[in-house]
Amino acid sequence: MVTAYIQVKVTPAAIVGYKGIAETISQFREVKSIYLMSGQFDLALMVECESLREAGLFVAEKLSAIEGVLDISTHFIIERYKEDGELLTETDERGIYNA
DSSP states (O other), X not given: OEEEEEEEEEOOBTTTHHHHXXXXXXXXXXXXXXXXXXXXXXXXXXXXXXXXXXXXXXXXXXXXXXXTEEEEEEEEOOOOSXXXXXXXXXXOTTSOEEO
């Protein structure tokens, strides 16, 4: 399983604003979470895919095809150290992570 954090810059849709685009994006099965953000990008997505190829196809064929999407920045999670408040790895006496 591949998890990606994707930032999306959009042009808000007339009348429905950011919510309309967020609702469209949220219908894809790959999207686990979606947030309206401040900063350079408007929306932040947490996406889960079976492979890097599937994640690439999601961005290239689904996300980028949505009207109003201007820019996409994709970041893949390489390793998890802490999640939902739970430490997932331990460190040795030097502070080095051990899986």
